Amino acid sequence: MTLVQPAGLAGGLVERASNHTIFVVEQIGRAIVAGEYPAETMIPLDPDLCEMFNVSRTVVREAKKTLIAKGMIQSKAKVGTHVRPSDEWNMFDEDVLRWHASMRSPGAFYDELFEIRLIFEPAAAAQAATRANTADCAALFALCDMLATSESRADFAVADYDFHKQVLKLSGNRFLNSLGDIVQTALHSLFMLEAHERFPEGKEEVAQNHHAIARAIASGAAEEARAAMATVIRNGYRRVGDSPVLRPGL
Known part of the structure; x- marks a missing residue:
């Protein structure tokens, strides 16, 4: 049987x-x-x-x-x-990224993450300026408003993540979209680990800088969008780059 x-x-x-x-x-x-x-x-x-x-x-x-x-x-x-x-190692593997982001002192990893964002996100913003429509831009401006009015670090981080993800999507390039989704996931993890001392005081400035990106994209100004995105990334790096969470002992 x-x-x-x-x-x-x-x-x-x-x-x-x-x-x-x-x-x-x-x-x-x-x-x-x-x-x-x-x-x-x-x-x-x-x-x-x-x-x-x-x-x-x-x-x-x-x-x-x-x-x-x-x-x-x-x-x-x-x-x-x-x-x-x-x-x-496959650094675009979601698990590998997550393991790096969860390290006690992920400073070197964060530096590399900043470098690659600075390579492709400004380019994505420039592309978005040539392809985004009115509805797309309205969504970006709404996310800027969410950054400015967020009442918690979690809400602020989600709005920031969604804004950058939306710009990558609006680039119309599937490779950029996929790459950005993975890297932004890792950056979100790092951002949530950081004790963002300037929140909520600094959120208005961050919102204004993101608004500059949205405004350039809505105007079809590719080079302005590229420069505005680079500014946002560099400012973000300066805000958390010397964090004791990322670099213990500083």
């Missing part, structure tokens, strides 16, 4: 295995980013990982496959699994 496993039971087992895999990926990934396993060092063997996390070998193998896909580790038969140099 053939025993048929109930569908609900099978689904539950798969879901538990998936959750366990996510947990192991999370723990090893965070440890690698934190430097607990430096580049070229070996991570524990599969049996040790199974015991460490109380999971099966199947879960460990799947977790390692995920980390390999992120460019963080490399596995070789009869040798083991070693950590790859950080410049070989």
